[in-house]
Amino acid sequence: GNSVTQMEGPVTLSEEAFLTINCTYTATGYPSLFWYVQYPGEGLQLLLKATKADDKGSNKGFEATYRKETTSFHLEKGSVQVSDSAVYFCNVSGTYKYIFGTGTRLKVLA
């Protein structure tokens, strides 16, 4: 069946450190891939997306590349800030696919 696997958190980093949050998926066809961010007490917000193989989504310094050969969509940021502390969700979307990863909590220390 379809699934999304995200790395377990929490991830704790110092400010200006490099961030990687891994996401791999299993799905048939050509799904669209998304990352969302959830700040405490709020709904999820779309962070970035990629709709076909080798597409790179980017927003607010975050990037992720749609890798069909490895079925991955890892989230990266070169230099995290305290304000990036939140829960991040990977999402696979397509025909009959509405699956979110389990979420990875990121804590950035000043």
Place this chain on the structure above:
Amino acid sequence: DTAVSQTPKYLVTQMGNDKSIKCEQNLGHDTMYWYKQDSKKFLKIMFSYNNKELIINETVPNRFSPKSPDKAHLNLHINSLELGDSAVYFCASRPGQAYGYTFGSGTRLTVV
């Protein structure tokens, strides 16, 4: 001018009661959703409507009944509430599967 608005934001109620959560979107999106987020932040789809027509009903107890009077509104009615229904319920909408969701701010339901 909130894009997806849900009410109420908090709901505390006793077991056995019936309650409703309302959702409205002003984005013109054709498809609306209800998601349930548990205490471990796990998100699971419950229902989806496309232009007032039910297209997803994911193994949800029939105590939960969605209603979409028009494509801008999707309400969730829950009968005979149980302790296990305690969670945060999110409404969302999007124009199509290749587009991201716009989520509401959530309704925290606590059943006591």
